[in-house]
Amino acid sequence: MKPVVTIIIAAFNAQEYLPGCLNSVLKQTFTDYEVIVVDDGSCDGSAAILQKYTARFQQISVLTSANGGPGAARNIGLDHARGDYILFLDADDKLKPLCLETCVGQMRAHQLDLLFFSTQLHYFSPLLKSMGLAAYYQYPQALHGRVLSAEQMYQECLEALEKQGHGYPVVVWGYMFDRLKYQTKRFRQRIYEDELFTTDMLLSAPLARVKVLKTRLHIHSIHPGSLTTSRITLTNISEQVSVLAALLPLADKLDNPVTLNCLRYNLKWLVLNLLAKNKLLDSGRLAPQELIQLLLDRWHASESAGPGPVSGGLMREIIAIIAPDGGL
Template sequence: MAYITNAAPALAGRASIIISVYNVAPYLAQCLESAANQDYVEVEIIAVDDGSTDSSRAVLGDFAASHRNVTVVSTPNQGPSAARNTGLRLAKGEYVLFLDGDDYIEKNTVSLCVEKMKDHGVDIVFFAARSFCDGMTTPPTGEFNYERLPELTGKPMLAEQFFILSRKYHNYLPSPCLYVYRRDRFAGITFYPGILHEDNLFTTRLLLERRDAKVYCLPDRLFNRRLRPDSIMTQKKQPRHVEGYMEVALELSRLDVAREKSETGKSLNHFIQNMIRSGLAQWWIAYPPMLPLAQRKRLLRVLSRVNPRYIKPVCILICLFPELLLVGHRLKGALRREAYE
């Protein structure tokens, strides 16, 4: 399942900040400055322009001209997964942090995470984030709370334990922009190209394919996520949103742990089913008026691969009859309207 494996050997002490860029010119300078102004000395910045059609490439070029530690790469538009994989292939740092071109990080993000890695002998340091609206008066529909719960912070633990507890407390935040990790420890694990919601797959693989890895979680809000119109998070749902969730579920079902009789296997199985539900929750917007047969078959393929003891009956039901979710959605809407009348 490794999509790019020819990474360069890591240079001890250096941190690689990989920035994926696509049509974010108005916000890009703030992002680049936050990476360049880290109080950690050994930082390389790899900015991958994913075929932008605005002035993002020019902004990157001007910034690289005045910063010796910045590398800019331009590629045809292939999506954030391919851009991050390109950055991983070029990275030379011992530590990796991902950043999107419309967001920014705090000045001590890298130094604090590296300090905790060394103090506690861990391989990943997670942290919290602040979200803010830009260009919209109210937050978009969805969950944009990036706080870390006390049950997860302040103590080192095994990667699989962190996954289980994060899921148990409904605080699993899989964005790759919310942690720093040791590159050599997770060599061979890269992003699945060409899909949305790839974060759910990448981060889960980090935690469950290197189950003996150690993690530490900080409560500090070191990342700033910009909620803006027409971003992947806020745009109207399309077929690729549904397909992304389905592909993530299918890829996760291929992990060995998905068939285990264990607490980790149970937690992963439930997460896979959540991916299915997340995809199906939007299908009537993306595929009016009916979910295609190919997608229904994909759902059943996922369920055939996981441990049947952990499959929830409701998941089987909505896979066979996804129209039930639409009925439930309309019923809730009717009840809500009736309550206001």
């Protein structure tokens, strides 16, 4: 029989965290699940740890791949998933014992396509706690406990982001979703992959039924090796440009002007974040014309049918943000 839930864990050199992660899954009060761990080319002791768990627990299976990043690893997990519902879990994070029971109960009771929940942050040092990261992971309070459409959720999250600087955490480990409803969805970026995946989930099926829980069902680790705390490199810049280029075509499929305006602000926020990261580069900082050319190249590559008129207008707005004086 197929399981109710498939938990997909992308693991790369995670020997320090894997036992805690897997043990948190094994402590779930809801037990009708499978765990697919994708070892993303680890070169530490992760494989040996995973072998011990698969020998003891039949619901855990391991797939291996060459290192391609968490998005590519999750795609492999999606290709093999059998559950009615999908839950992503990072190898350095944990689930609270009632996570699956609560999520499955909510999905069934409200006939949901997506269920978002809150997380508890675990900091590995006082310095990391002082970085002020907590606000990013908070959904707007007005959403808590409501059943609404995916498009409504996107609108309210982006309105909150514009007003208070946070309110749209796109992290893919922060929700459960119906596998068949989103069976064609796959990750396309190596890093910052959540930005496109989550936004596409919400906008590609605008009438999907969504609920947001205030309950903290997950524990997210903030440690020196996290993406949010790591040093900015040219790879970060390049991947964030790819996210922008991939988000732009969504604009040509939107009928609702409110949603389009929200996507406009979403893109503006990402561009400003990109420019701030570019300034932090130790070396190899990209000039405005280099950023624009890179973005144009990626955008044209992502538009298989050619750039649309709406996305073209947004591209011009983005260029104006990158080079406000027009001095290219």
